[in-house]
Amino acid sequence: MARIELQKVAHSYLARPAGEQDFAVKELDLTWDDGGAYALLGPSGCGKTTLLNIISGLLTPSCGQVVFNGRNVTEERPEQRNIAQVFQFPVIYDTMTVRQNLAFPLKNRHVPSDAIAARVTEIAGMIDLDSVLDRKAHNLSADQKQKISLGRGLVRSDVNAILFDEPLTVIDPHLKWQLRSQLKKLHREFAFTMVYVTHDQTEALTFADKVVVMYEGEVVQIGTPEDLFERPMHTFVGYFIGSPGMNVAPVSVEGNRAILGGYAIKLARTYADTPVGAKLELGTRPEFIRFAGNGGAKDGEGLPVTVKRVDDIGRFKVAKVELAGVPLAVVADEDTVIDGDEARIVFDPDHVHIYADSQLLEGVAQ
Amino acid sequence: MNKTWNNGAWFMVLPVLALVAFNAVIPLMTVVNYSVQETFGNNIFFFEGVKWFEEVLHSERFHAALLRQLAFTGTILLIEIPLGVMIALTMPRQGPWVSVCLVLMALPLLIPWNVVGAIWNIFALPDIGLLGRSLNGMGFDYNYTHQPVAAWFTMILMDVWHWTSLVVLLAYAGLRSIPDAYYQAAKIDSASRWAVFRYIQLPKMKRVLTIAVLLRFMDSFMIYTEPFVLTGGGPGNSTTLLSIDLVKIALGQFDLGPAAAMSIIYFLIVLLLSWVFYTLTMRSEDQS
Amino acid sequence: MKRLSWLVPAFYIFFLMLPIYWLLNMSFKTTNEILGSFTLWPTNFTVENYVAIFTDPTWYNGYINSLAYVSINTVISISAALPAAYAFSRYRFLGDKHLFFWLLTNRMAPPAVFALPFFQLYSAMNLFDTYIAVALAHCLFNIPLAVWILEGFMSGVPKEIDETAYIDGYSFPRFFVKIFMPLIASGIGVAAFFCFMFSWVELLLAKTLTSVAAKPIAAVMTRTASTSGYELGLLAAAGALTIIPGAVVIYFVRNYIAKGFALGRV
Numbered sequence: 069m070a071r072i073e074l075q076k077v078a079h080s081y082l083a084r085p086a087g088e089q090d091f092a093v094k095e096l097d098l099t100w101d102d103g104g105a106y107a108l109l110g111p112s113g114c115g116k117t118t119l120l121n122i123i124s125g126l127l128t129p130s131c132g133q134v135v136f137n138g139r140n141v142t143e144e145r146p147e148q149r150n151i152a153q154v155f156q157f158p159v160i161y162d163t164m165t166v167r168q169n170l171a172f173p174l175k176n177r178h179v180p181s182d183a184i185a186a187r188v189t190e191i192a193g194m195i196d197l198d199s200v201l202d203r204k205a206h207n208l209s210a211d212q213k214q215k216i217s218l219g220r221g222l223v224r225s226d227v228n229a230i231l232f233d234e235p236l237t238v239i240d241p242h243l244k245w246q247l248r249s250q251l252k253k254l255h256r257e258f259a260f261t262m263v264y265v266t267h268d269q270t271e272a273l274t275f276a277d278k279v280v281v282m283y284e285g286e287v288v289q290i291g292t293p294e295d296l297f298e299r300p301m302h303t304f305v306g307y308f309i310g311s312p313g314m315n316v317a318p319v320s321v322e323g324n325r326a327i328l329g330g331y332a333i334k335l336a337r338t339y340a341d342t343p344v345g346a347k348l349e350l351g352t353r354p355e356f357i358r359f360a361g362n363g364g365a366k367d368g369e370g371l372p373v374t375v376k377r378v379d380d381i382g383r384f385k386v387a388k389v390e391l392a393g394v395p396l397a398v399v400a401d402e403d404t405v406i407d408g409d410e411a412r413i414v415f416d417p418d419h420v421h422i423y424a425d426s427q428l429l430e431g432v433a434q
Numbered sequence: 435m436n437k438t439w440n441n442g443a444w445f446m447v448l449p450v451l452a453l454v455a456f457n458a459v460i461p462l463m464t465v466v467n468y469s470v471q472e473t474f475g476n477n478i479f480f481f482e483g484v485k486w487f488e489e490v491l492h493s494e495r496f497h498a499a500l501l502r503q504l505a506f507t508g509t510i511l512l513i514e515i516p517l518g519v520m521i522a523l524t525m526p527r528q529g530p531w532v533s534v535c536l537v538l539m540a541l542p543l544l545i546p547w548n549v550v551g552a553i554w555n556i557f558a559l560p561d562i563g564l565l566g567r568s569l570n571g572m573g574f575d576y577n578y579t580h581q582p583v584a585a586w587f588t589m590i591l592m593d594v595w596h597w598t599s600l601v602v603l604l605a606y607a608g609l610r611s612i613p614d615a616y617y618q619a620a621k622i623d624s625a626s627r628w629a630v631f632r633y634i635q636l637p638k639m640k641r642v643l644t645i646a647v648l649l650r651f652m653d654s655f656m657i658y659t660e661p662f663v664l665t666g667g668g669p670g671n672s673t674t675l676l677s678i679d680l681v682k683i684a685l686g687q688f689d690l691g692p693a694a695a696m697s698i699i700y701f702l703i704v705l706l707l708s709w710v711f712y713t714l715t716m717r718s719e720d721q722s
Numbered sequence: 723m724k725r726l727s728w729l730v731p732a733f734y735i736f737f738l739m740l741p742i743y744w745l746l747n748m749s750f751k752t753t754n755e756i757l758g759s760f761t762l763w764p765t766n767f768t769v770e771n772y773v774a775i776f777t778d779p780t781w782y783n784g785y786i787n788s789l790a791y792v793s794i795n796t797v798i799s800i801s802a803a804l805p806a807a808y809a810f811s812r813y814r815f816l817g818d819k820h821l822f823f824w825l826l827t828n829r830m831a832p833p834a835v836f837a838l839p840f841f842q843l844y845s846a847m848n849l850f851d852t853y854i855a856v857a858l859a860h861c862l863f864n865i866p867l868a869v870w871i872l873e874g875f876m877s878g879v880p881k882e883i884d885e886t887a888y889i890d891g892y893s894f895p896r897f898f899v900k901i902f903m904p905l906i907a908s909g910i911g912v913a914a915f916f917c918f919m920f921s922w923v924e925l926l927l928a929k930t931l932t933s934v935a936a937k938p939i940a941a942v943m944t945r946t947a948s949t950s951g952y953e954l955g956l957l958a959a960a961g962a963l964t965i966i967p968g969a970v971v972i973y974f975v976r977n978y979i980a981k982g983f984a985l986g987r988v
Contacts, residue, residue, distance in 0.1 A: 124622070126618050126622075145621065146618075147624040151622065153622055155615040155618070159615050161634070162637050162638075163633060163637050164633065172623055172625070173623040173624060176623060176629070220623060436881065437813055438812070438813055439813070439814045439815065440813040441815045443809035443812075444809075446809035447809050447821065449802040449805065450802045450803060450806040450825070451806075453802055453858065453865055454862060454866065457828075457840075457861060457862035458828050458831070460843055461840055464842065465835065465839055521731055521734050524728065525731050526731075533976045533977070535731055535735065536976060537973060538735050538739070539734070541738065541965070541968065541969060543919065544922065544967075544968025544969070544971065545964065545968060546788075546922060546924075546925065546940050547924065547925050547940075548925045548940040548943060548944055549940070549961040549964050552943065552957060553741045553742070553745050554741060556745075556748065556954065556957075556958070557740075557741045557744050557745075561760070562756055562757065562760060563744070564741075564744045565740075595737065595738065595741065598734075599738070656831075658834055658925075659925040663944065677832055680832070681837055681926070684834075684838045685837055685841075685930070698835075700834075701831060701835055704831075705827060705830060708827075
């Protein structure tokens with residue numbers, strides 16, 4: 069169990085990085101609380117695997133320090149940091165049995181054999197591998213093999229943190245949720261610090277207490293799933309999380325109103341000084357736009373839009389509309405009737421955010 | 435791959451079948467023909483049954499050549515396979531030196547076999563060859579044209595020089611196919627260097643190593659040119675391996691009967707041992 | 723310990739280069755100097771051996787002949803092997819496993835066994851002493867190898883690609899040339915490399931089937947060694963020149979060697 073801190077950590081794979089763009093991970097300060105379950109979420113190439121390898125010690129960062137429980141471990145090798153890592157595809161020792169696989173890390177650390185036997189049996193029971201303990205590892209299915217990888221991490225009682233690099237990639241979909249719940253259960257029992265890298269937002273949001281969203285080598289937001297949904301601090305977070313993602317449209321701002329395509333939208337906050345020359349955008353999730361008058365065009369309420377298409381997903385509908393030429397997505401519940409090409413939409417001021425250069429602007433509450 | 439049943443595929447195989455069968459079946463039929471016949475010249479042949487086979491199988495000369503061949507093949511396998519693996523393990527995995535290493539190591543493989551023999555013929559000469567001069571300079575009494583032991587030493591050294599690179603290339607390819615994650619996991623598991631070799635590298639190289647052993651076994655068992663140019667089979671017949679002896683009998687003495695019988699026996703030995711290897715490979719593949 | 727592990731490949735390469743260096747050393751000396759003294763470097767550096775080779779038809783024809791039949795053989799082997807490998811890769815047919823195994827057994831045939839029969843066969847067909855004779859003879863062991871290598875690479879291409887192409891309206895020849903072959907390009911490279919290699923280096927059959935017109939350089943060299951009494955300098959130069967085609971080929975496929983080996987059958 070450990071509290072992990074990354075202080076001013078940055079990493080470039082080039083020997084002589086020229087500028088910011090050469091850094092796979094740009095300078096950041098992060099703290100991972102002891103026993104926390106974190107998801108490291110982001111698209112391919114955003115730097116999350118690099119960051120994971122910096123934490124585990126497989127990679128030494130170009131700058132900065134890695135601190136475990138107050139101890140500087142930046143120069144220490146992975147085996148000295150007492151971490152475990154589960155990779156994208158099952159990494160097991162093919163020629164050994166399951167039992168020997170699980171015992172391997174302990175044998176290398178010269179733990180006495182009866183202690184090893186007891187520990188292996190204990191862990192195997194927890195991850196449902198006790199029935200296959202004496203079978204050759206390479207004969208098992210993909211999910212069982214991943215469990216072996218996980219088990220090798222759990223057998224070591226002094227493990228500080230367990231790091232997962234997209235571990236469910238090769239697992240069949242119907243087994244994914246099973247493994248996920250088992251992982252959550254194990255986390256509750258063992259309370260190890262857990263960092264789970266994924267590009268799948270569903271995995272991240274259902275799994276973790278806190279999500280770290282990365283984009284192009286930077287951490288753009290850390291928060292609970294609710295935070296990320298309700299209040300994205302970066303347009304990327306809004307776009308990446310949620311299906312469909314947040315609507316982003318260029319606007320100009322006057323006080324407590326945003327002007328979008330000639331139409332005024334009331335805002336919950338006042339933005340007195342917007343940064344000069346910054347790109348101003350409005351962000352609001354499709355879930356927080358509704359059709360006025362139950363879909364029918366009616367005078368009065370809302371802003372006029374043309375309805376381009378409506379996809380019926382089952383429990384809800386996704387409508388693609390255009391407001392003065394600006395495309396927006398609207399999520400409506402299944403009962404909403406959307407007739408014809410014209411409709412009117414209403415924004416929810418509490419869930420309309422303003423972004424300058426993709427960063428959330430605070431504004432002043434009214 | 436899900437293969438569909440299609441007997442029409444035979445048309446696609448026809449060119450290959452024709453070319454190989456032409457080169458294999460007709461000559462082999464000739465060989466079989468000669469092996470059971472006797473001729474006293476003028477193209478008149480008499481059927482003699484298994485007389486030639488018995489003669490060859492009982493001949494001292496054949497036994498001696500076979501023993502020499504087994505000794506040769508056994509020795510080079512024992513040297514080249516471990517050496518090749520060891521070199522492959524220590525080669526860089528990435529960077530500019532990889533190409534340089536591979537190109538330089540592959541060079542001996544592409545030298546015509548007679549040139550290989552010629553190079554070593556001169557290289558090992560006691561008076562004007564670098565190796566010969568150096569060995570004699572170091573105090574060894576070394577002259578491969580007169581001493582059987584020296585001749586064997588040179589012949590084996592030449593084969594190691596010539597063919598180890600093949601093992602290196604194959605083993606290296608096998609090693610390169612191991613994903614990094616395995617090495618990373620081993621680091622995290624605190625595995626020793628030996629454990630990494632034994633539990634990760636060796637198992638993953640099993641397939642290529644089997645191919646390497648099979649290829650080296652077959653090729654060394656059939657070797658002709660290099661030792662022939664190096665020693666001509668001498669001094670005396672101390673380095674006369676099976677192929678050299680066979681060519682001597684067939685093209686030198688034109689003893690068609692014994693040559694043909696010996697050819698068939700020779701071929702069968704190679705076939706048998708190769709079939710054993712092949713089945714072992716296929717079986718271990720099915721298991722994995 | 724790990725730091726010094728580069729010494730192993732370094733020593734090995736040094737060992738490999740020694741005899742080649744010695745050959746080059748001798749090629750730039752006159753035969754008299756070679757027999758007369760022992761030096762690590764030519765005292766009278768001369769290119770007369772190379773000049774002799776480039777100006778004497780007996781010699782340079784040897785190279786041309788060798789290159790000729792090797793190229794012809796590579797083309798024939800690959801062309802025949804491509805459809806066959808495709809058949810083995812995509813289809814099951816009567817006797818397919820046996821045929822494949824039989825093909826491989828030819829790779830295991832001792833050339834010495836075929837020396838005399840080939841001599842008689844090709845003479846009977848009036849093909850003695852021609853390029854085509856050697857090119858065809860080498861097919862015996864090159865074609866099985868080419869089929870084996872190509873089949874391995876082809877199996878790595880999913881059948882779905884073939885099916886998609888047919889749905890898109892490609893005829894088989896067009897599909898094969900425009901879509902399939904680019905996908906297995908590195909496989910073709912590896913197979914061609916091996917065909918070239920085994921044909922270029924083989925001596926016994928090449929020598930047996932030729933006498934004057936198609937005489938390969940290997941045979942020219944051995945004749946020189948025995949009859950004119952060891953013209954060492956000339957021999958060394960000739961040998962050095964035979965290394966060049968091989969070196970050129972390796973240089974061009976150097977990127978494929980590592981990639982192709984790892985990806986393919988091996």
